[in-house]
Amino acid sequence: MKPKIAFFDFASCEGCQLSILNCEDILLDILNLVELVEFREAMSEKAPRYDIAFVEGSIHRDEDIGRIRDVRTRTTYLVALGACACNGNVQARSNFVAPAVNYAETYGEEARNRVQVDPDFWPLWAHTRVRPLDRVVHVDAYLRGCPTVPNEFLHLVTSLLQGTEPHFPPNAVCVECKKNENECVFEQNRTCMGPVIWGGCNAVCVNNGYVCDGCRGCLPHANIEAHVRLMRQYRISDEAIRSRYRLFLGFEPIARGV
Amino acid sequence: MDGANQTFSIDVNHITRVEGHGRIKINTRDGVVEEVRLCITEANRFFENFVKGMQPEEIPWIVSRICGICCVGHQMTATKAVEAALAIEPSEQTVLLRKMLTESQFIQSHVLHVYFLAVPDFMGAMSVLPLAKSHPEVVKRALRLKKLANDYTAVLGGRMLHPMSNTLKGFRKLPERHDLEQTLDRLRAAVPDLEETVRIAQTLKMPDYERETEYVSLKHPDEYALYDGEIFSSDTQTTVPVDHYLDVTNEFTVEHSTSKWSKWHRESYFVGALARFNNNFDMLLPQAKQAAADLGLRAPCYNPYKNTLAQVVETVHCTHNSIHMLEQILQYDLTEEDLGFTFRPGRGIGSCEVPRGILFHDYTFDQSGACSKANAIIPTSQNINNIERDMRAFVPQMLPGMSQEELKLKMEMLLRAYDPCISCAVHMLEVEFVG
């Protein structure tokens, strides 16, 4: 029987779902292999149970927690889709600003004062803290990156179809940089997060003339101390290093500490 | 059962086939509409807040994450704003490449909206999936056009979403000549698919509702304004400079909304494809004008459902305009540019049209070299006010002859016609229809 798959989203740009819709060449093939039961971005149907749930976005509010827990109870396998779901992505940087300040910045001083004294004030804003999914529910697999990489999505789907789990080797972006024969950006007197970042994106940013900013999250074995020393050698101030780590890695322990 | 003399409440939570989370609530008592509300339930990601402290070149790259489907638009607008702040003048070559990048995303976003999000409504389908079986040729054409547009974006930007090639002053990596040539060939070959798209759009039966409002878009003396121009109002028929955008958007908070709303010369205004079409019809390429004629779309048009048709017209325009731009750029070799610049503190404002309407970004940099203040006003948050007013106007008109289900569908369709991108609405908003 075809596995039932469903897509859900929380705070995100929804680009990861779009990345999958963007696999035009194979979209119809995929739909032959699975039964798509929920995909709010492209369809109106809803379903009570699914085999695989792809969840995009980070968790911010109490109501998000309720909803992701509900998804977890309905699905056999839960995949964190994209950087927001895997590690909080860019918005995790807002964790470094107190919620009241966030409101004040966006909605004015008055809002700041009220949000602090009136718990019922604009409950939708009950912004707690930007968290990746696995801080709230168990996650079975991670499709990293901002946006997610279609090839990894395919590997995941074909693995599950065959009754096994996907495997994403914990190798640095540098590996793919070498396979693409890129000149290392350090060679060009620029700095890169690649050595501590989980590869799998084919080093696409370096391939296209940029550096790696680390959207796929830190490797489990990342040698952060060495990376900070390396950045300092390139005369990057500690403050700038911290800010750099807080671009995409705001939720990683390192970004809090550097 | 029609809605006359009925007491009911409709609550559509998690509206489907729109980007982001929204909710429509309608309450009627004895056939009288008591309340119509549109709530946006998307969690705020506080972009304006957390970009503070970032380096100038980081900003366009990070704020593209506001929205997946509008990522190019956000990146372009932010690039222009930061360049304005730093007094960076991009070269002609850069501007041309950026215009192509912009139009590539118009094609992809409009094709996605028309085929995946809107057409199923008209064909009575819950989604595009059943159409893959019943109308495979339609779905295959949609995928073909979308793929072309996506590949076009990737050729220029490095990848389809959150492209990294464009940066302040220019491109980190220039597109390969070979890829540009191939894109040109493919765009030319796509013309029949476009004609077919127009033909399908002709068959869509648009609900017959009109409400005249203020239409706001960029306007440019030489071209159909997408990348550049000044802010134009259909009410005054004049433009104001982009730097005065705050006078246009006049954001205000309303009791039932967590977002700021916008209004200019009247209670609400419309941004997006229909506004551009109404305001800049003359600048459309002949092929696009022809498409409009084929669709029976005449400027000015006051039926918001026809925003979808205006998107079809713009798709035709962008494709033909891209063909012209590619022909132009292929006449000379692209040159690597020095992307170095000297920093200066200051404030800069940028505006572009994105598929869903006019977009503003505003950044200030202090002496430290980092961003100290940021603001972004997104088309969808400008439109929400207008959408709710459309709903309030249409629901009483529709009620007498319509079942609850139909009414619900028509409201969803109306919302979808605006192609709202709620993820973009970094300004939070809540519109409730409770009775």
Next chain:
Amino acid sequence: MKIKPTPQAANNSVYLPEMCTILETHDMTEQNKFFRVELSKPLQHKPGQFVMVSIMGVGEAPISISNGPTQQSILEMVIRRTGRLTRVLHDLDAGDTIGIRGPYGSGFDLNEFYGKDILFVAGGLGLAPLRSLITPVTQKADRFGRITIVSGARNPAEELYRDDLKTWDRIDNVTVLRLVDRTENMPWKFGVGLVTQPLPQLAIDPQNTLACLCGPPVMYKFVVMALSAKNLPAENIFVDLERRMKCGVGKCGHCQINHRYCCRDGPVFRLSDVANLPEALQ
């Protein structure tokens, strides 16, 4: 000048498996499944060798040959469910197809064993490869000295090849010592303890005994210590080692133990050779 390329070598790749049909499977324990596979021709293997088993689309892994050398076109294996490939293997049954290439590795040289006392020490799944040697040895038991088989399992339910152990035990010069780490409240009438436990009591003639060990990495150190205490020279001890493998033919580099390739130079090593391989028993 136009140069003609050397013509393409037709499908003779070492990495090309033969697709074979599974004849029989049964669950031996919760994690271990027995497979009997039909080949197109006899494997011609030596005891202790292994094959690469694959499922197309999932991957490939080294698995020990568990049956003794035979003229039949049969391959027997015990596969533990641990990862990506093995979990899919566990879903297969008689009639399904898997890829096999091999046999690979050094293996045991049966000739060396004739006339000798033999001590087998098998921990858990280690009995599967050792069975490929125990089988020919017990079939011609009269040509060997005393044969002792120490077999350890985590608990009674985890014991492999129960019938074989019984059969072997019935042979005159064969002693089978069955142990479990813990009974875990299951019926068990044999020994309780680690495989090292009975070793001090064994009468071992250091000059005329060969010992073959196979089990989890932690086992070797302690068994070797116990055997050294009995003065068994390192030349007389064989260890069957396991490493990550991709190619099985000494190329991919994953299984290297210092300068040796586990797949080519092993997986069966003489302990005296391993002495200068600090990575071997760590």
Next chain:
Amino acid sequence: MTDSIASQKEIIGWIRDLAGSHPVFFPERHGKNSYRFQTVTHTSDIQFDHYRPSIVPPVKCIVPARESLLHFEKKADGRVLLDAPVDSSFRILAGVRPCDLKGLFLMDLFFADGIADPYYLTRRKNTFVIAYACPAACDEYAFCAAVDSLDHRNGADVFLTPIKGGDLLVTAITDKGAGLLAGVQLEACLDGPAKRIGAIAARPDAFGRSFQVNPTNLPAVIKKNWESPVWEKHVLDCFSCGTCNLVCPTCYCFDIHDDLNLDASSGTRHRTWDACMLPHFSAVAGGHNFRADPAGRQRHRIKRKFEYLPEKYGHGMVCVGCGRCGRQCTSGIDIFDIVTDLCAIGDQP
């Protein structure tokens, strides 16, 4: 072996001509500071004067970063069809420096050893090599002389030696090489050996970096160091990123994995470059990792180059001294420094 003399211009013209009818790879300038072996086209910049070892060595043309080992197709009736096509296309590697030539020569041994690897060997058989002798060290990272690869010639089909006056001594080493040169008008040279000696004499005395220890004694010195503080010292800043392996002309470890097509029945078994410095290189199912600490992996890498493989194959160091790993390591960890430290310790009584 025949010698002749040609100007650089003639040789460049010859390479361009070859590129008209065959894929020819030549190290071209790339990025700020690097070179890449790239297919020669009419816009290629072909010159011999400037060079730093390319980002990845030319052996990438023979073992690409990813190649297919076999295709499979599962039929509805349960049969599985397999096909293992071997790439037998033809290519020329030109401008290969002695370090990489030695690298190729060693790779030839590795892949032919034991059960031969048809993918490598078939491509290699159809690969012609035009090598070029370096007149001076390419940069401060090179130490080819210290590991005896500077004068390596085995494995080339044509060898180009720059001689006094700027011309090139063109030596057809193999019949294949002579074939490549057939039809090219070259000035015959009768004193090739003398010219070669002259070219060597004209090189700077200190050619690149050198060790305190004679190349032939290196394995013995490295062997003494199993437990050594040197290993830890040189991984303090290591990212375990594998760059040092991936850019090495004699690293050949690979991974194999399957990719299933979306028809869920056909697909390809691929082999991709792997690296023993990567953390999971020696990890097995269940989580045990036989080389879990970076120092152990670093030791393994160094010992392979300077002890294990030299002893096994008997063709000298398996590090060819190109300097790529040190040059490209983001943390500046340099195999030359590691070996120097080991030699220093080894010298202590």
